[in-house]
Amino acid sequence: xxxxxxxxxxSTILKDCSPSHTITLNNLxxxxxxxxxxxxxxxLARMNxxxxxxxFHHNRAHDIKVFRLTxxxxxxxxxxxxxxxxxxxxxxxDFKALGDLAIxxxxxxxxxxxxxxxxxxxxxxxxxxxxxxxxxHEQILDAMGLDASAKLVIHVGGSYKEKxxxxxxxxxxxxxxxxxxxxxxxxxxxxxxxxASEVLELCQQHKIPMVLDxxxxxxxxxxxSIEEILPAVFATWDGESLPPKVHxxxxxxxxxxxxxxxxxDSRFFMGFLDAAGKLGRDFDVMCEAxxxxxxxxQLLQHLAAQGYHFVDRASIDx
DNA sequence: ACCTGTCAAGTCTGG
DNA sequence: CCAGACTTGACAGGT
Numbered sequence: 001x002x003x004x005x006x007x008x009x010x011s012t013i014l015k016d017c018s019p020s021h022t023i024t025l026n027n028l029x030x031x032x033x034x035x036x037x038x039x040x041x042x043x044l045a046r047m048n049x050x051x052x053x054x055x056f057h058h059n060r061a062h063d064i065k066v067f068r069l070t071x072x073x074x075x076x077x078x079x080x081x082x083x084x085x086x087x088x089x090x091x092x093x094d095f096k097a098l099g100d101l102a103i104x105x106x107x108x109x110x111x112x113x114x115x116x117x118x119x120x121x122x123x124x125x126x127x128x129x130x131x132x133x134x135x136x137h138e139q140i141l142d143a144m145g146l147d148a149s150a151k152l153v154i155h156v157g158g159s160y161k162e163k164x165x166x167x168x169x170x171x172x173x174x175x176x177x178x179x180x181x182x183x184x185x186x187x188x189x190x191x192x193x194x195x196a197s198e199v200l201e202l203c204q205q206h207k208i209p210m211v212l213d214x215x216x217x218x219x220x221x222x223x224x225s226i227e228e229i230l231p232a233v234f235a236t237w238d239g240e241s242l243p244p245k246v247h248x249x250x251x252x253x254x255x256x257x258x259x260x261x262x263x264x265d266s267r268f269f270m271g272f273l274d275a276a277g278k279l280g281r282d283f284d285v286m287c288e289a290x291x292x293x294x295x296x297x298q299l300l301q302h303l304a305a306q307g308y309h310f311v312d313r314a315s316i317d318x
Numbered sequence: 319a320c321c322t323g324t325c326a327a328g329t330c331t332g333g
Numbered sequence: 334c335c336a337g338a339c340t341t342g343a344c345a346g347g348t
Contacts, residue, residue: 010342024325024344072342079326115340116327129327158329192330259340290341 002282003273004315006066006108007289007296011055019052020072025081034084041082042090045074049094053101058293060105063312066245066284067102068153069111071137078129078136092143099144108242108284109146110186111137112153120157120170127173138181148183149242153211156187156194156202163193171206186211188247191219191258196229198222203236210236213247214272215288219258227275234281243281248272249288262291266302273308277318 011017021044031037052069059067074087088095102109117130134152141150160166174182187203188211189196196217203210212233217226237244248269252259264287276283289295300314308316 018343020342022325022343026325027345070342076326081326114327116329118328121328123328126328133327160329256339 001277001280001318002311002315003276003285003318004065004108004282005285005287005296005300006059006064006068006314007287007293008068008112009070010292011058012292012294014054014058017051017054019048019055019070021047021051022072022075025076025079028076029081037082038085038090041075041085041087045087045091046094048073048075049091049098053098056098056101056105056107059107062293062297063314064293064296065106065314066108066286067110068286069109069140071111071114073140074136078132088139088143095140095143096145099146102144102146109141109144109150110153110245110286111141111151113137115155117154118157119154119173120160120166122160122166122169131173131177134177134181134185138184141184142180147241148180149240150184151186151209151245152181152184153186153188155190156199159193167198167202171202174206174208186245188213189216189220191216193220195220195222195224196233197224200229200233200236204232208236209240209244211245211247211286213249213288214269215247215249215251215260218251226272227278230276231279234279234283243283245284245286246272246276247286247288260288260290262289263295264289264299266299266306269299270303270306273318 010019023040023044028037028040031040076082077087113133117133118126119130121127137152156170158166186209187199189199196212200210210233234244248264250261250265251257252261287296287299303316304310311317
């Protein structure tokens with residue numbers, strides 16, 4: 001079985017390579033002509049796409065096949081003040097070229113809409129904004145020419161002191177989404193409200209692939225172990241063209257157990273590998289440490305030192 | 319070159 | 334009912 005590793009959105013190694021350049025609304029509005037505003041936004045987006053291209057080359061150089069796009073490729077894309085801007089028209093060719101590169105390199109692309117993208121909010125405007133944000137993310141993947149194997153990872157949302165109702169709201173709103181978005185959505189357990197077993201049940205009932213976040217599971221669980229739920233979690237990916245994915249990170253310190261540390265605790269991760277290895281099924285690992293690619297490289301070094309069998313610089317066989 | 323407050327966006331707690 | 338915590342990366346304005 002093969003395990004491939006990746007990291008999130010940006011590099012701490014490459015210099016001046018942020019894919020998330022933006023502008024504050026205040027400053028944008030200092031430009032009086034809307035054409036000038038759009039020009040500024042497009043320039044920022046092109047810089048972000050260019051830097052994401054550099055990240056793709058960086059990935060190829062290190063055999064990294066798993067990568068998450070930043071949600072900030074197009075500045076202010078879903079801001080209500082900027083509804084008039086057709087960024088797809090303006091940037092379509094740039095995104096297509098970026099997607100061609102991803103496909104050529106066999107990159108497994110995903111995106112993770114931010115924590116305010118809540119499909120199950122009690123407030124209508126919040127759900128509306130969440131749908132708008134999902135559409136935005138989907139349009140980027142679509143503009144890149146990526147098929148439904150490029151996923152959008154989201155959480156169930158808040159519990160609102162009425163979890164059964166909140167859960168139902170998620171399902172209702174999820175079912176109302178357009179098919180092209182539904183086909184991309186995968187659900188992740190979180191560290192405060194929806195545990196792995198709860199998310200798993202939702203995923204099984206509604207045929208949604210599930211991403212297991214090991215760190216979140218450690219923060220919030222019902223006493224269920226990784227070993228007992230992992231086969232069912234992986235089974236939610238049956239019928240998908242790509243293998244299941246897990247997220248890893250380590251607690252920052254004893255006081256902030258939910259916050260992400262700079263690096264991955266490789267001992268802890270090897271414990272997980274032991275459990276996962278018994279299933280004999282390929283999977284991808286997304287490293288969510290704050291040090292990004294540097295943390296991934298450090299983890300891979302630790303694995304190499306322990307004698308794991310590397311098939312290239314960023315994947316191992318068990 | 320470096321520092322600090324602020325930024326579009328939400329939820330939850332505690333006062 | 335409201336302020337603050339939680340938490341990410343980058344801007345913007347100042348020294």
